[in-house]
Amino acid sequence: xxxxxxxxxxxxxxxxxxxxxxxxxxxxxxxxxxQIRGKENPYLKIxxxxxxxxxxxxxxxxxxxxxxxxxxxGEVLGIIGKNGAGKSTLLxxxxxxxxxxxxxxxxxxxxxxxxxxxxxxNGEMTGRENIFLNGAILGMTKKEITSxxxxxxxxxxxxxxxxxxVKRYSxxxxxxxxxxxxxxxxxxxLVIDEVLAVGDAEFQKKAIGKMQDIxxxxxxxxxxxxxxxxxxxxxxxxxxxxEHGKVVFEGEIIDSINTYLNSNKIKELNIDVLVSDxxxxxxxxxxxxxxxxxxxxxxxxxxxxxxxxxxxxxxxKINKWVPSFRIAGSIFNDEExxxxxxxxxxxxxxxxxxxxxxEVSILNHNLAxxxxxxxxxxGTGDEENGNTEFDIIYDILNFEITHKTNIxxxxxxxxxxxxxxxxxxxxxxxxx
Amino acid sequence: MNNIDNNKDWLxxxxxxxxFFSLNFKEIWQxxxxxxxxxxxDVITVYKQTVLGPLWYLxxxxxxxLTFTIxxxxxxxxxxxxxxxxxxxxxxxxxxxxxxxxxxxxxxxxKANASIFGKVYFPRIITPLSVVISxxxxxxxQFVIFIFFYLFYYIKGADxxxxxxxxxxxxxxxxMGILGLGLGMLISSMVTxxxxxSYLVSFGISLLMYxxxxxxxxxxxxxxxxxxxxxxxxxxLAYIIETSRYMLLNVGEISVLGLCYTLSVTLAVFFVGLxxxxxxxxSFIDTV
Numbered sequence: 001x002x003x004x005x006x007x008x009x010x011x012x013x014x015x016x017x018x019x020x021x022x023x024x025x026x027x028x029x030x031x032x033x034x035q036i037r038g039k040e041n042p043y044l045k046i047x048x049x050x051x052x053x054x055x056x057x058x059x060x061x062x063x064x065x066x067x068x069x070x071x072x073x074g075e076v077l078g079i080i081g082k083n084g085a086g087k088s089t090l091l092x093x094x095x096x097x098x099x100x101x102x103x104x105x106x107x108x109x110x111x112x113x114x115x116x117x118x119x120x121x122n123g124e125m126t127g128r129e130n131i132f133l134n135g136a137i138l139g140m141t142k143k144e145i146t147s148x149x150x151x152x153x154x155x156x157x158x159x160x161x162x163x164x165x166v167k168r169y170s171x172x173x174x175x176x177x178x179x180x181x182x183x184x185x186x187x188x189x190l191v192i193d194e195v196l197a198v199g200d201a202e203f204q205k206k207a208i209g210k211m212q213d214i215x216x217x218x219x220x221x222x223x224x225x226x227x228x229x230x231x232x233x234x235x236x237x238x239x240x241x242x243e244h245g246k247v248v249f250e251g252e253i254i255d256s257i258n259t260y261l262n263s264n265k266i267k268e269l270n271i272d273v274l275v276s277d278x279x280x281x282x283x284x285x286x287x288x289x290x291x292x293x294x295x296x297x298x299x300x301x302x303x304x305x306x307x308x309x310x311x312x313x314x315x316x317k318i319n320k321w322v323p324s325f326r327i328a329g330s331i332f333n334d335e336e337x338x339x340x341x342x343x344x345x346x347x348x349x350x351x352x353x354x355x356x357x358x359e360v361s362i363l364n365h366n367l368a369x370x371x372x373x374x375x376x377x378x379g380t381g382d383e384e385n386g387n388t389e390f391d392i393i394y395d396i397l398n399f400e401i402t403h404k405t406n407i408x409x410x411x412x413x414x415x416x417x418x419x420x421x422x423x424x425x426x427x428x429x430x431x432x
Numbered sequence: 433m434n435n436i437d438n439n440k441d442w443l444x445x446x447x448x449x450x451x452f453f454s455l456n457f458k459e460i461w462q463x464x465x466x467x468x469x470x471x472x473x474d475v476i477t478v479y480k481q482t483v484l485g486p487l488w489y490l491x492x493x494x495x496x497x498l499t500f501t502i503x504x505x506x507x508x509x510x511x512x513x514x515x516x517x518x519x520x521x522x523x524x525x526x527x528x529x530x531x532x533x534x535x536x537x538x539x540x541x542x543k544a545n546a547s548i549f550g551k552v553y554f555p556r557i558i559t560p561l562s563v564v565i566s567x568x569x570x571x572x573x574q575f576v577i578f579i580f581f582y583l584f585y586y587i588k589g590a591d592x593x594x595x596x597x598x599x600x601x602x603x604x605x606x607x608m609g610i611l612g613l614g615l616g617m618l619i620s621s622m623v624t625x626x627x628x629x630s631y632l633v634s635f636g637i638s639l640l641m642y643x644x645x646x647x648x649x650x651x652x653x654x655x656x657x658x659x660x661x662x663x664x665x666x667x668x669l670a671y672i673i674e675t676s677r678y679m680l681l682n683v684g685e686i687s688v689l690g691l692c693y694t695l696s697v698t699l700a701v702f703f704v705g706l707x708x709x710x711x712x713x714x715s716f717i718d719t720v
Contacts (some may be wrong), residue, residue: 015718028625092717096446096553099714105446113552120548135471137552255519293450 003073010103011067063247074219080260085242087225109188123167127412135182148184154179183210193225214221271295271302279393287320287390288378302399314358324348329376339420343382368422371415373398456632460481470562489573497521504647514591524646527676531612537563540625556713563608566588595682621712652666668694
């Protein structure tokens with residue numbers, strides 16, 4: 001017997017892109033005209049998959065498409081996916097902030113959301129008054145709040161400031177207070193989105209502990225959305241992976257996290273790329289443009305070793321003569337976070353050739369095991385003298401760093417929690 | 433499948449379409465503390481960091497009445513009979529202010545609260561309701577000032593008599609509030625998609641005041657502008673203001689037909705407003 005507390009059936013959500021203007025008026029009118037004649041909304045038939053990087057053909061986009069899932073009582077479901085995969089839209093529908101375009105959600109319990117903390121805080125009111133206001137917004141009654149007031153104040157650690165207007169609080173204190181209110185809510189289903197991104201380490205630990213208590217100790221159901229895989233792993237029992245508004249995986253949390261991380265890795269194995277305009281996100285002068293990039297010394301495919309330089313071969317085209325140039329680049333990890341940037345030495349441009357082949361080496365990168373990708377640019381200047389870029393290309397040449405000793409060992413010896421850099425270090429005994 | 437998945441015991445269901453009229457009174461009752469706290473927030477935060485504080489509640493109607501008295505009564509020569517012109521204007525303005533405060537406060541419900549509505553659910557109607565209630569408190573304070581001047585003129589020997597119908601005055605104010613709420617909900621729903629309406633409200637209200645018998649008796653407009661008097665006669669607000677002056681100062685006329693008309697317009701506006709508001713609250717966050 002499964003005790004299903006929440007059930008989503010065929011949830012879809014359509015958004016209209018672009019601006020509201022006369023165009024919307026005519027669409028509204030058309031929709032209304034179809035409605036009175038008892039016909040189907042004409043704009044529901046069209047719509048693209050939500051992929052923000054490609055140019056769509058329609059003004060309508062499906063942020064979510066045919067989402068089906070069930071949640072059992074007491075389960076902590078982690079909802080993971082890249083930016084724009086539809087996680088927040090799903091939570092908004094679950095917390096009744098916006099209605100789905102089609103489909104339905106059935107629930108056997110009250111749903112309270114903790115979408116972003118500090119919602120409804122009023123700067124002019126004191127911490128104590130805000131606890132009551134925020135609690136009431138989240139659906140608590142005054143009686144419930146009063147009975148828990150001391151616990152809430154204690155958990156927030158803001159006792160000294162509790163009768164001071166919230167506008168005098170630091171942002172960290174506001175978050176603590178807001179989380180404290182929400183943590184003592186007693187809905188059957190709690191929806192949490194990215195709250196752990198703020199607050200100091202001590203408070204994050206406290207917050208995660210509290211959420212574990214909520215789900216394990218008190219048997220409440222939690223839906224949790226975060227980019228923090230460590231938090232997801234330690235909190236959740238099951239996972240739901242979203243990609244471009246569709247469920248691509250549902251199952252054990254470990255498998256879900258792996259699916260998510262692998263979906264980032266696999267993109268495509270582009271180790272030798274002719275650069276087209278889809279890699280360019282911003283307009284530049286293109287005095288020099290990058291024609292192609294490729295890896296010169298991978299161990300195999302696109303794998304490199306932590307302590308060896310990465311060599312990239314690059315063909316460039318000179319459209320307009322400049323005295324000198326250099327290559328710059330950044331490396332991103334699989335969570336789309338930029339982890340570092342390099343500027344090469346400057347080369348004078350004294351040939352008359354209009355195409356050049358280059359070799360760019362990234363030395364001593366000390367990257368730890370993981371997946372990464374590049375952005376490159378050609379330009380002049382650096383961090384000290386200010387820079388001008390002639391051409392910038394993004395999201396290119398993804399690669400893996402493995403450890404040389406265990407190339408074939410699939411077991412990750414470098415947990416994600418240790419970060420992206422494996423520092424070189426040394427220990428010496430100092431004689432007295 | 434051995435799930436205990438019978439459709440009957442779901443607590444609630446979230447669907448794209450809502451019923452034609454789905455106001456959940458039980459839910460609103462559950463959130464009554466929130467209503468109270470919103471009212472409290474509105475009242476205590478309005479004049480924070482001002483020197484005069486709540487005195488601003490009083491300064492505004494007093495100076496408006498003074499200006500009206502000088503311009504409309506002294507310069508333009510509108511006759512208010514035995515009633516001191518200042519008191520005549522103060523009565524009209526106090527009641528009128530309640531309406532405008534309700535309309536102004538509720539007409540940008542969705543826009544002004546987009547950030548909070550976008551994150552957490554509670555019955556949206558709580559917000560405009562709290563505006564109407566907190567303005568009622570403001571109205572109460574302003575009404576005290578009216579009573580103060582009433583007594584002042586009475587002691588000075590002005591010919592003032594109360595009408596026994598004054599007992600129905602609270603009902604009149606309630607109608608005023610409901611009309612403001614209904615109109616505000618209607619406009620706030622439309623503003624979410626087309627901002628044009630918020631411009632319409634700001635200049636419409638000032639224009640409407642001249643058509644609502646605030647600074648003149650209703651009989652006067654019929655006498656002086658017989659051709660255009662019907663505009664005022666079709667304005668439900670004019671009846672409310674005229675009737676409240678009749679109750680408080682015993683001047684002007686009371687028209688039962690006019691009041692019935694006002695009541696039906698109010699109820700119609702309120703229900704249409706509620707309907708549109710309920711429809712909008714489900715997905716306004718996508719268009720606001």
